Amino acid sequence: MAELIGAAHRPRAVDVHEQPHQLSARIGRLGVPVLPRTVVLSVAWVVVLALFAALGSTVTPYDPLQQELQARNVPPVWLEGGGWDHVFGTDQLGHDVLSRVMVSVRPTLTIGVTASLIALVTGTLLGLVAGYFRGPADGLIMLLADSQLAIPSLVIAIAAVAAFGQSIAILIVLAGFSGWMGFARTVRSSVLTLRSRDFVVSSRALGADDLRILYRHVLPNIASIVIVLITIQFRSLILFEAALSFLGLGVPPPQPSWGSMINGGRDYLLSSWWISVIPGIALMLTVLTVSLIGDWLRDVLDPTLREAS
């Protein structure tokens, strides 16, 4: 019993102000850099992406929209027939692939990040409310989540694009609101488990109000699963954009995005594979780095782990 009460009083919250202190403490104790090499590389990649997103077409070697029909499907520099003027080759309209990969960062990440945030905020809030307060709110939220999950999202996407026209904004809305249910359901089920956990029960018995319990006890305890969910969600939303491109509903051209580039080259995978593969690698690296950073953050934020070290 003493053990349980102790657990209830143990500070589990991730207080923003506490973080730097805790981090430095950890470095000191472990005696190793807190940032593993993979994380450094990941962060570097994200910084590069952020730069491309900010600078747009001002830093690309070519105008990403400039066509050159005489130079269609030129291979990248390391293959026979390629040259340094188009390092990653050209696509079926003679666009410079490198320039397009660079300029695609902005629309791709805008969709991925904004939609993930929409899904995260909506889903986590609703999941918390549903799992913690139960009752009619829970019933309604889960009913909505179930109903939306039960509708194939691409069916709605096609109909919505037909009704509202094709634009990045509609893609963000579609992607964002197709992702909240995952957060809501997972958060809810974690909260359900936590809710009956002893430290919540006891702090409630000690008179703590709901908001405080949610903030101090529940939120930190679901943080790690939420972070993993974000990285999964970010991945699936970026891929959602690619899937919509496959159905002809992606980012409207001539503006390229990674999804539409990978899709646009899919008829050429037998011959001019680089048209799809180069943006595909960019997308893969991005998803991978986001996962790595997510995993690392998870560990850093994890209160139990911190105490253990």
Added chain:
Amino acid sequence: MGSIGKIVIPRLGRAIVTLWLVVTVVFVVLRFSGDPVSLLLPSDASQQQVQALRVELGLDESIPVQYGRFILEVVKGDLGESLRFNQPALDLVLDRFPATALLALVAFTVAAVVGLGVGSLTAFARGSVLDRAAIALMGILQSAPSFFLGIMLILLFSVELGWFPTSGYGSPSQLVLPALTLSALTLASIARITRTSLLDVLRADYIRTARSKGLPERLIWSRHALRNAALPLTTTLGLELAELLAGAVIVETVFAWPGIGRLAIDSVAARDYPVVQAAVLLIATIFVIINLLVDLSYLALDPRTRNG
């Protein structure tokens, strides 16, 4: 019986409300996205012909009237005739169901078995080379759009190695590549969620209590860790299975697999309302059933939620 009834009946009620919400949303969204008349008629049709067809299809009525009629028909079990195939919409959808179910179940089994395995393995070997390699591999699998992965598998296993056919439906060998493609994404998600849930649980107080009491690892694992990690995992598994059954439009297209997903998408494109509604209703019903099963397994796994 009494207690089971108490648990099941309210959930059944909810399931019906869910289905009603789904068909209603799809009905409304479809009507706002345009009507099928312009596609059904030849391009030289006159305006009188256009009007005549709208009357014939009942599209000249107001949306509430159309909706009322639609709901009445659904309750009577009549989902209407396909405008493209001139066949009962439900028959068309049910004809596709075996293909969809086969693909989804095989892909799900592969994903669940491999995903749970990799997930728990990496949770125990946390931080090791194995863990990192698995994470990287999952990352690659997760980040390939399914059409890209599918075509790559075709190039490797059909064109280059000649092991499996590229496409089609009928023989078991034709199932291999689409099932692999479809399972890739799910597999990675399941593995990651498993790893995270297990890590969370293994760090929890009661596990540490158990450890400090000197309980053997094997017992900790079976008595506490798996049981507690099972809750979020069940949710994930249920969602993933439902998603797979909802149709894998893209995998179906790449591998020419005659499933419900492609039928639904083609039907939306043609505004073949009855088929879209029948497909969505079937998918939603399956989802609701899976959901019900997940809910019930919650109760079995964690008695505490029963009184919540």
Added chain:
Amino acid sequence: MLTNRRQVIQSATVATGLAMTGNVADSARADARQATPSIDTLRIAMSGLPTQLDPQTDTFIVMIRIYNMVYDTLIQRDWANGGGLIPGLATSWTQVDETTLELTLREGVVFQDGSPFTANDVKFTFDRTLEGNARLAATGRYGLAEVQVVDDLTVRMITDGPRGTLLSLIADLGSEIVPATYFQQVGYEAFQRMPIGTGPYRVTEFIPDTRITLTAHTDYWGGAPAVSNVEIRPIPEVSTRVAALINGEIDMAMDLPPDQIPTVEEDGRFAVSTVSPLNINILAIVGTKPPVDRREVRQALNISIDRQSIVEQLFGGLAVWPTGLQSTLDPLYIERPQIPYDPDGARRLLETAGYAGEEIRLAYDSPNYYPLEQEWTEVIVAGWADVGLNVTMSPLELSQREAITAEDDWGLYTTSMGNIADVDLPLVVASATAEYQILHTPGQFDELNAIVAQAQQTVDEAQRRDLTRQALEFLEDFTMVLPLFTINRNTASLATISFQETPLFGIDLRPGRFTVTN
């Protein structure tokens, strides 16, 4: 040849991190693949399957292909020799008077169920177009007043006035003969699934989106077909279709975009046939919408499209730079220069029109409906930007594009039309169809409508040709639509198969037009 292909594929797969295995198994399999088996079942893959098979209901390309295997028309076209009319189910025809066409039918023709083909079937077929059924594409096409059965092998078609275009229409789509008795027996819906005709193949299995199987009609009046079974499979994805061909799962892959042809040819086992169809891609103009309501702006749009470089560079020469809305296979073909490319002229026209960079919105199909549609649209729009035309392209779903009205925001949209003057000018350009009435101010085209109506009623071919010339000139001068180009249809098949898709999109497996050498 084989090595070349392997290198291409290998580099592709290695680059994505997929490991390659040794070459031993490879070469063994390649040997097995090279031994071409004699063909008992011809396996054809195309981009999709038809949803129904009644030839008078719809004329989508995937359907037309099957119609051509299952049915015959009374009059056919001799595609190998300039497209002239030749006997089909009718052996001869005479214009009895201005409104009466008498046809003598072929003797001894049987439908695939063994029942004889007679004048009743002809009457039944054409009577269907008089019922006013809006769902039938063939409804009201012919200007018929009545079809009379004179005897078992003689029919008379009575038109509602003089009809110079009737023969062309009888040889065209929607005029395939359906069996009266069988149709009435099974009913419309069953017929759409399991039809019967007089053609060389009978449908024996139709599983939507999975396959259609056809069996040879051994009593076919043109002789027994070369292959006893045909299996048609839908493979929507181009890469998969090509891979299935290379992997030996199919014998013929239709709907190949031009960029796939080198890949297929490098393999060495396949031959690619290409045909220029009776269809032209156009950009329709919403003529009431500023600034394209100004004729000079429309003319500037028209002459600042570099059709030649699109045809040569983008389509690798597998497309046709046209003279206008007319195919060279049109019996009424009128020699005219190709549509010019004159960017300077376009700039001058824009200046005259006082065009000040107003936005013109162009809708194209998404997902693409025509091969390389997005690509060519991007090229055209970039060319327009060079002469100062501010055209923005937006993707639009097919069903939305079909429903465009003058109230919508579009100035231009992509579509295509037939290019046989007798058949298509009355149908598409000048008629009172819902589509074109909406797009143009009433009265604008009275002159053109009068010319086309007169051509329809002119039986004399020389006069009709002259009227057609006037109509085409009016269209060009007024620039009511922007004719783009005709895109070839490409099919790859085993080199032992000699096959050619017809210009009307048909799969023609009639004896003499299709051979297999073993």
